[in-house]
Amino acid sequence: xxxxxxxxxxxxxxxxxxxxxxxxxxxxxxxxxxxxxxxxxxxxxxxxxxxxxxxxxxxxxxxxxxxxxxxxxxxxxxxxxxxxxxxxxxxxxxxxxxxxxxxxxxxxxxxxxxxxxxxxxxxxxxxxxxxxxxxxxxxxxxxxxxxxxxxxxxxxxxxxxxxxxxxxxxxxxxxxxxxxxxxxxx
Amino acid sequence: xxxxxxxxxxxxxxxxxxxxxxxxxxxxxxxxxxxxxxxxxxxxxxxxxxxxxxxxxxxxxxxxxxxxxxxxxxxxxxxxxxxxxxxxxxxxxxxxxxxxxxxxxxxxxxxxxxxxxxxxxxxxxxxxxxxxxxxxxxxxxxxxxxxxxxxxxxxxxxxxxxxxxxxxxxxxxxxxxxxxxxxxxxxxxxxxxxxxxxxxxxxxxxxxxxxxxxxxxxxxxxxxxxxxxxxxxxxxxxxxxxxxxxxxxxxxxxxxxxxxxxxxxxxxxxxxxxxxxxxxxxxxxxxxxxxxxxxxxxxxxxxxxxxxxxxxxxxxxxxxxxxxxxxxxxxxxxxxxxxxxxxxxxxxxxxxxxxxxxxxxxxxxxxxxxxxxxxxxxxxxxxxxxxxxxxxxxxxxxxxxxxxxxxxxxxxxxxxxxxxxxxxxxxxxxxxxxxxxxxxxxxxxxxxxxxxxxxxxxxxxxxxxxxxxxxxxxxxxxxxxxxxxxxxxxxxxxxxxxxxxxxxxxxxxxxxxxxxxxxxxxxxxxxxxxxxxxxxxxxxxxxxxxxxxxxxxxxxxxxxxxxxxxxxxxxxxxxxxxxxxxxxxxxxxxxxxxxxxxxxxxxxxxxxxxxxxxxxxxxxxxxxxxxxxxxxxxxxxxxxxxxxxxxxxxxxxxxxxx
Numbered sequence: 068x069x070x071x072x073x074x075x076x077x078x079x080x081x082x083x084x085x086x087x088x089x090x091x092x093x094x095x096x097x098x099x100x101x102x103x104x105x106x107x108x109x110x111x112x113x114x115x116x117x118x119x120x121x122x123x124x125x126x127x128x129x130x131x132x133x134x135x136x137x138x139x140x141x142x143x144x145x146x147x148x149x150x151x152x153x154x155x156x157x158x159x160x161x162x163x164x165x166x167x168x169x170x171x172x173x174x175x176x177x178x179x180x181x182x183x184x185x186x187x188x189x190x191x192x193x194x195x196x197x198x199x200x201x202x203x204x205x206x207x208x209x210x211x212x213x214x215x216x217x218x219x220x221x222x223x224x225x226x227x228x229x230x231x232x233x234x235x236x237x238x239x240x241x242x243x244x245x246x247x248x249x250x251x252x253x
Numbered sequence: 254x255x256x257x258x259x260x261x262x263x264x265x266x267x268x269x270x271x272x273x274x275x276x277x278x279x280x281x282x283x284x285x286x287x288x289x290x291x292x293x294x295x296x297x298x299x300x301x302x303x304x305x306x307x308x309x310x311x312x313x314x315x316x317x318x319x320x321x322x323x324x325x326x327x328x329x330x331x332x333x334x335x336x337x338x339x340x341x342x343x344x345x346x347x348x349x350x351x352x353x354x355x356x357x358x359x360x361x362x363x364x365x366x367x368x369x370x371x372x373x374x375x376x377x378x379x380x381x382x383x384x385x386x387x388x389x390x391x392x393x394x395x396x397x398x399x400x401x402x403x404x405x406x407x408x409x410x411x412x413x414x415x416x417x418x419x420x421x422x423x424x425x426x427x428x429x430x431x432x433x434x435x436x437x438x439x440x441x442x443x444x445x446x447x448x449x450x451x452x453x454x455x456x457x458x459x460x461x462x463x464x465x466x467x468x469x470x471x472x473x474x475x476x477x478x479x480x481x482x483x484x485x486x487x488x489x490x491x492x493x494x495x496x497x498x499x500x501x502x503x504x505x506x507x508x509x510x511x512x513x514x515x516x517x518x519x520x521x522x523x524x525x526x527x528x529x530x531x532x533x534x535x536x537x538x539x540x541x542x543x544x545x546x547x548x549x550x551x552x553x554x555x556x557x558x559x560x561x562x563x564x565x566x567x568x569x570x571x572x573x574x575x576x577x578x579x580x581x582x583x584x585x586x587x588x589x590x591x592x593x594x595x596x597x598x599x600x601x602x603x604x605x606x607x608x609x610x611x612x613x614x615x616x617x618x619x620x621x622x623x624x625x626x627x628x629x630x631x632x633x634x635x636x637x638x639x640x641x642x643x644x645x646x647x648x649x650x651x652x653x654x655x656x657x658x659x660x661x662x663x664x665x666x667x668x669x670x671x672x673x674x675x676x677x678x679x680x681x682x683x684x685x686x687x688x689x690x691x692x693x694x695x696x697x698x699x700x701x702x703x704x705x706x707x708x709x710x711x712x713x714x715x716x717x718x719x720x721x722x723x724x725x726x727x728x729x730x731x732x733x734x735x736x737x738x739x740x741x742x743x744x745x746x747x748x749x750x751x752x753x754x755x756x757x758x759x760x761x762x763x764x765x766x767x768x769x770x771x772x773x774x775x776x777x778x779x780x781x782x783x784x785x786x787x788x789x790x791x792x793x794x795x796x797x798x799x800x801x802x803x804x805x806x807x808x809x810x811x812x813x814x815x816x817x818x819x820x821x822x823x824x825x826x827x828x829x830x831x832x833x834x835x836x837x838x839x840x841x842x843x844x845x846x847x848x849x850x851x852x853x854x855x856x857x858x859x860x861x862x863x864x865x866x867x868x869x870x871x872x873x874x875x876x877x878x879x880x881x882x883x884x885x886x887x888x889x890x891x892x893x894x895x896x897x898x899x900x901x902x903x904x905x906x907x908x909x910x911x
Contacts (some may be wrong), residue, residue, distance in 0.1 A: 103832070124805065127879075156624050201805075201879055 068160040068247055075243035076167055078175075080155025082239060085232035086111045086148055092185070093227040094209075096121070098219045109185075109226060112145045115140075128218070129191055129200025140184060147177065155240070164247055171240040178237055187210060257836030259734060259750060267420060289742040295322040299316075300763070303695050303756045305708065306379055307729060310750025313360045315381055315392065319754060320695070320706055321731055322364035323745030331390045331399045332360030332383045334846075340399070342846035344822070344857035345777075348545075348553040351402050353540040364479075364753045368462070372484040372591075374403030378462050380415040380424050380895065387411030387720075389424060389455060400546040400553075403464045406561055407434050408460055413480040415455070419488045419700075423467065423522065426453035427493050431474035431500075435539060444502040448474035449849030450562075452493055452573075453519055455702045463545065468562045470520055470573060472499050472577055472627045476571045477518070478511070478651075479584050484700050485591030487609040489523040492594050496581040498625075510580065513629045514633065516575040517585055517596055517607060519763035528569035539559045540677035549776035551854050558568065567627035574616060575625060576607050577633040584691075588659065588674060588698055593638055594657060595651040597895050604648050604661060606677070608638025609805040620845060626901055637675045639651035645670050648688060650753075652697030654704030654734055662692040662709065669709055671739060683739040687713040692733065695756035701760060707732040707739070710751040727751055768832040779824035784808045791898050794818060798887075800825045802836035802850060802899045804877040807870070810885030817865060817891060823848075826855040837873030847873050864887040 068076075090108035094116070097104065108115040114135045122132045133140055150173060158166045185209075194206035202218065209215060213224045226234065284782045288659040295301055301319025304326075307318055313333030317326045334341030334350065339349050340357050343357050350358050360383035367374035387405035392398065405411050405426045413427030422479045431448040433439050439447050450472035475495040478802040482491040487736045498515045501508030528534060538559050546553040549634035566573050576594075582605075584597035596609040613636035647665030654660070658680070661670050667688050673683040691710050695703040718726055726746035733740040772782050781799040787808045796819050801808050815821060825838045827850040832868045839847040840860055862868065890896045
């Protein structure tokens, strides 16, 4: 593989590590009673932000309590990301194009699977609302990216630094494949 | 004809002139008022520039206002029980009001004093005295609540208190009434023989703020009125005014006004420390209470102490000097540089100012005019730094702007006068409405005043506000002191009698303000940190209800098995961890109070039901959209009814509606 390809692949692998330092996704909740803001962040290994307060508010609409301890993903996703990053570096060092392609495909598939899991998670929490809740809402699915109004809250969801870094890592890996592919085609 | 025309013309001209003059004056007054309004207007949602702490006098509280708006932000109960939030009624806060006289749930709070570092308010604590049953309280300025009280033994009427030394090494106390020491049943006519005064020094721990009575200086039986401690060059000294050097015990308004001069007592507390270290002291024994709120459990506990280290001036040479001061002086105020000690001779037409430098010189040169009970009296002329002549009637208290000017309140002539240090010249006067007592400049008794505003605290308001029956509000008046002329900007009614006050730049406190108590740090032995741990436990006649509150329910909310004759303790833990979500707890027939429980804390209400029945309880602090649903019942059965103790919950939860 060309040096440029190796650099791109290596950079992608290193960039992935950003998810340990920054949240993947962010929920901002706004309401008149919360001028100081209220939010929740989703990391590879934990749920951050004011989770207790979000759970406390969610009980009004009968949403299940979000318990990070019971989310298996938070235990094994950090290992998957570590393995992906390490194997990416290995691909960059060893320089076999086929391995690069295989690595990119794995990265893309796992990334999409992660998003799908996230969506399923949102679907589960938004549609399994307790019928005994004080405030009855029709089932809903919070957006992955975007804004939704729910009672007195305006909820905005968007990827945070970690999520953007992971997405950029995917793009860099794709670029590496394209660069190497075009070099060889010529 | 001509003459009449001329006269008519002249009259018309005068009228035009007069109308123009009146119109101009009215316009000026309007623009002045508009200007004042702008300067005190704090737009909705904006913050004030200063926190001002005004004591409540006879209400035993401390009130917090914003300046310049004069908006009331908070009332802090200190020596008065406060049914509104359960202060002094909850099991956790009752001990704060314990004294050697028993539980004293009221007092007369006079002088708030901010803690200082290097002579400047640091925003950590504020201290305040109880005048009637001698005590000092410490209020934590993170939580704005009283966290410690200490009783002052061998004293009666604790007025000269709790002024702080430069780095809050000590806060001081002084007895207004001299009393027999030790207390005994004696003829009041034995005053001159048996009655003594004490000047007390309470050590403040620099880290925790905890107070401890370090030593008391035994003084002649005068009335010790006010105090302030030195700073800069005078650091190490505290100054007390005294009156009744006549030592009268009856009809003081006549009998204590005879002497031409009374005294400022200058106490060298560094010298006192030496004498304590060398054991040149006497031990006295009088019971007194020290009450402290534990930070982790938020439970106040009392300890009873009974020993005092007393310094007799004859045993410890140089510990105290008397400075002759005309006539029945009231306030004693040390200027920002620490060089001058201004006394308010309330029956004198001049304001005497002692010079610390001259005092040191007089001591060195032994310019001693007399000795009273072993205490040297320095020569008046040798210590006097200057006098403000023809000042005003009834000068009481002085504060400073840090720019070389002093401001003195004058009770009788109902005004504030502004005068210059060292030239002793009066440069301005402004009336107050009416009968000003103390005045306050933010930091005006410290080494670095924020010399922008002055607050006059008035005893009488008469026609200033809408009348409210025989008892009228008292008031504070905000005066701008940035210009050559003082300007009245605002007056606002106050809670209780605004006796004295302190103020501090808002940023020194606002950022440190507590929002919640973290539940994981709650070390209350009866805390319930999760709903699953709620329970009802019987221990003989005592029943403990371990209860939680969260929007919008109590758990448990049905309680059965209580019998008449039981004492029920509701240990309510607010498990919220959100800012500004206290919950209340009130139960039918409670003879004590309700509770307000802050997020993360545990508070306990004792309840003794008198008759069988079912008693509702509910949340009194509007907490959420379902606040009105936040309620429960407690069932009380006849003695021996044997209803099983429990939370009365149905065996199976109800089926959800289809």
